[in-house]
Each structure stands twice: as C-alpha cells, then as structure tokens.
Amino acid sequence: MTQLTQQVTITRMDAPVGATRLFAAGGRASYRDHVATYGNLDFARVAPGLIQELERSGLTGRGGAGFAVARKFGAMPHIRGSRLWQSSAVVIANGAEGEPRSLKDETLLRDSPHLVIDGLLAAAAAVQASKLYLYTTEISLKSVRKAIAERRDAGAIRLVEAPETFISGEASAVVNAIQTGAAIPTDRVGRLTTSGLKQRPTLVHNVETLAHVALISRYGSDWFRSAGSERDPGTRLVTVSGAVTRDSVLEVPGDARIIDILTSCGAVQSKIAGVLVGGFHGAWLTPEHLGVNLSTAALAPYGAQPGAGILYVLGADKCGLRFSADVVRYLANESAGQCGPCMFGLPEMATLLERIASGDRDPQLARDLAAMSESVVGRGSCHHPNGTSRLVLSTLSAFAEDAQAHLRGQCLRVEYR
C-alpha cells in the first residue's frame, strides 16, 4: 500500500493539515481552487489499491448507518472476483439528505462539489462501474451542474433530483427513484451490491463519504488517520442547530467531544435540556452525558450513534416531550404508507406521545407507547419504523422526569409555566 502513496505523491499537493480537510479549498470552490488545493487525481492509477487503502483508513459511511466503507466496496462482484458478474456495475453518490436538521451534504456540494465528484469517479474506477449517478436535491443540483461543467472528466455522471422527503435517501429508495422516479423504499431480499439498479450490482455512498474517498485516494490512509483517534479516525461533518447562537455545519475530528462541538457554536451546557444526536431517527443525550465523543463506540451505551452528524440542541426552557411528539408526528406523516405496521403504528405512536406531552394524566400511556414502539421494530421494508421507535424510547427515558411531572399535572420547563 505504500506503493499507492508513493504513486500519488507525484501529483499531489501538500495534504491538508488539521481537521479542515473537506473545505480546505474555501467556500464555493471552483475546479481551479480545487486542483490548486488538492492537486490532480489520476483515477485509473489509484483504482487498483483503493479498496485496501480504504480498509486501512477505517472510513465509515457518513450517511447515517456508519457501515465500513471498504466492506461495502468489497461486496461488489467485481471485487469479490465473482464470475457470475454479467452486468456492469453502478455507483451512486447519495446527496438526498432527507433529515430536516441536516445541512452538511448541501453545504459540501455547494462548497466542495469537486471532492464529491472525484470520490464518485474514484469509486467507479475501483469497481469498474460504467454507470454513475449523483442524486441530490434541486438546490444542490445547481452547484453540481456548475461543477461538472468546469471539468472534462465528469461527463458520464448522470444527475437525478431527489425530492425533499425524509426517506428519499434510504438506499433502496435512491435506486427506486433513479429507476422509476418514485423515491420510496422497496422490499429487498438481497443486497444492492448484488442486485440494485436494473439488477446491476450497485454501490450507494453518501456524498460526504465519497469526498473522504477522494482525499484518501490522494493522501492515503495514514494521512486520514492523522485526525481523530485509532477507533474513530478521520474527520466528519456535523450540523448543529437549535439552542445555539447560530446553526452551523462543521468539520470535526472523529473523536471530538459533543460538548466542545456545541460550545463552539455558542451553546451553554447549563441551558440545555437535551441534545438529539443523529437526527430524527436518533436518540437524546441528557446534559450530564455531553462530555462523550461523537463516535459510534462512545455513544453506544446511550443507544445513540453519530448517524449523519446531526446535533439538535433543545434549550432548557423547552419540553422534550413536546418537541419529540412533533418530530414523531412528522415521521409518521413521512411514512411511505406501504407497510402496515409503519403506516398504522407510527401515527398511533405520535398520538400517544402527544397525549403525554400535553399533560394527559393516564399513567398507562407511557407503557402503551413503549409497547407499540417495540412492536413496529423490524416490521417494515426500510428502517423508518426502527428509527422512529428508537427516538420514542429514548424520549421516554431521557425525559422520564418530565413525563412524571406531567402525570402530577406539573411541567418542569419554563416554556409552559
């Protein structure tokens, strides 16, 4: 693998130092800015060693699930050396970002579109894909179109618009959107890497993931690991919103502490009721736990995961039950309405949580809600029921004192006093 690094050294500029990597070329980077900052990338040259380099880098997916990137690549038939590989492979850059509290993909595609394009081209070269897609929202398509027009090597990338729905970025919904125009998940027995778009082996990666792939292609895994920790290497993008002085998209090292990220955005620990980590399918962290890192291992004990790097700060004057009830209602409305337990269960979960939030003093409500949330898990064609269930159960535990107060006819938050 040192070979790759050496080869790349010939054409590379100095690698970015510190945690500013993805935005090192400045805001709205043109192709000229991009090349001046990162150097050229010879895709054919890096392709043969890329997957091993990704494996050594420890890069995980930045779209939500946090799956090891090298393993997803490794599941492609060409990589497995499968002789059954008949149809040509597909690579899709996923920039749908359906999470209302996430802005990082949009920001990345606006400020560093060329890194995403590089990553897509490098990934396609590595799995010998002949079909390349970039799937994102209308606003980001504008940035991408402009970027593609600035370079000669990106003409093969087809652009597909993602609707502004919560589940438009789910992997099978992405494939479905490109194939049929309907951005809703489909039932799947096997993996997309075996049979995806038009039955072709299909690799779907988040746009931030691909931007990291572009950097690892250039500078190698040791460089990638020079930020973050052994366990949580590299950097990740986060979107911070809520009770902060300004909503922000930041690039942070893999071992950044949540409280430090929040403080840098103007949040004050004593004025926080809770932090929703990982978006609307995520989990709440209460203020005493904010010293943990924003990493898979550190968050596991709290039932949370970094997901797409979303941190929503709920101010201490706000009711977490009310806020979560609104989110669960939103999620229920965003169900594609295809799978019974999701279609019927989520609205009931929303209603139960709304009753708890508005001070209904029936002590059975929380138990019913927990049972209903547990019952929908694993019973849909996508993870929407699981994610919604995770949020509800986390709400009940993080804001248990608030729920108790509601049962006594009280409220702990200034908002309702």
Added chain:
Amino acid sequence: MATVPNRYRLHIDWTKCDGRGLCTELLPDLLGRDKWGYPVALTEERGSRSDVFIPGSRLEAATDAVNLCPLIALALIAPTAKR
C-alpha cells in the same frame, strides 16, 4: 455483518402484505397477528421479524403460505450457501 443461520426463512414483503392473515392461519405456531392483522413473528430471534425462521417440520406449511398469500407478499429464502 452477522452470519445468517443456515435455515429456511419466510420473507414478508411489507409493501405488499395487507394483513388479512391467511399466513397466520397456516402457521399459527410461528406467526401471530398484531391489532391491525399484520403478521408478527412469534419466535423472537434477533433480526427475524421480516425473515421468519422456519423449522424443517414446517417447511410444507410455509410453502403453502407462499403459494396461497393473495398478495404474493411471501417468499421462502433458502439457507445461504457457504461462501
């Protein structure tokens, strides 16, 4: 990735199933019904709620369910071949 046990599984396509419960009548020992009528795996093994493990003794009934489900929502998945 977790290794998949080497057993037959009954896959439920939730996007097709409308919960009329024919499968739950054929496999009452393996499938219950929720309050809306949708099948619920009774064996609470991890990750088996959409791909319900089928013991060899129930393969025939499971095959019937696959063939009789009015919405073609069921499929029998053969044990995964060793890779």
